[in-house]
């Protein structure tokens with residue numbers, strides 16, 4: 474079976490982990506600080522606060538921005554439930570925003586309809602490695618959390634992901650662009666926001682009491698994150714190569730939800746198919762694991778306004794295996810098998826129309 478997602482762990486990652494294990498310093502210490510500095514330097518931001526997950530980073534980002542009881546936060550409906558959890562953990566209300574008509578990212582126009590005097594933050598993810606129009610959300614004058622969990626290293630017209638938001642959030646979950654197993658980070662150019670998040674990340678050795686967390690990343694994980702980060706350019710090149718290869722094989726058969734623009738991180742290659750369940754089952758029967766790239770639109774999980782574009786995307790989107798460790802032979806087979814599955818399901822689709 475060709476797995477849908479796999480981390481790319483190489484001998485330098487293993488050597489880094491061994492080095493930390495032998496040192497006896499396993500918890501948050503020098504490696505974590507160095508990892509934070511490495512990522513901040515890459516994104517041209519003042520600093521980073523590493524956490525044990527992307528969800529924890531989102532939670533701390535909201536708290537650092539002062540989001541709490543009575544606040545509303547705009548998040549897209551077409552995204553993973555981590556966003557909803559982070560907002561609820563902060564004690565705030567989530568307002569779900571629809572996707573753009575012809576893509577997967579969050580719509581500025583729909584956000585304009587959802588903004589209220591209680592809105593305190595907007596979480597904007599760059600889904601599948603394709604950048605959202607994050608700068609356009611600036612017009613609301615509300616703090617932006619730029620969610621780069623799927624877009625580390627992506628650019629759009631030369632503008633890098635992670636440099637627009639008031640706070641940038643990353644995830645290093647096993648299947649993300651780089652991994653520490655589980656892990657995350659928030660970054661900012663504001664030392665005030667960074668200090669606040671750092672204070673909330675752990676609870677020990679404080680003069681005062683307030684609700685704090687244990688959201689620390691370990692040195693063992695950070696050491697792996699640092700070797701992974703050095704390989705990010707190569708990982709991205711390989712991802713783009715694979716995406717272009719799928720595009721050549723499948724581009725005429727059906728639409729994709731993440732068209733390959735220059736600078737995309739190519740986190741996922743997502744096809745529009747008539748019925749994702751059937752497509753995924755047919756592909757599994759030929760030895761290729763495919764998946765829905767978003768488990769369920771959030772408006773189906775909580776009582777909320779329906780987001781029709783998110784609903785339509787969910788009814789069509791199926792994602793192919795795409796990660797650096799796929800071999801050429803595997804990439805070719807996936808392309809050919811997906812083409813056959815599309816032919817047998819008949820009726821190619823455009824993402825927008827019916």
Ligand SMILES: *Cc1c(COP(=O)(O)O)cnc(C)c1O
Pocket residue numbers: 526527528529552553555556598620622623644645646655656657
């Ligand atoms: C993975 C992911 C998260 C959550 O990160 P975890 O590390 O799994 O907690 C949040 N948002 C997006 C867009 C993600 O891809």
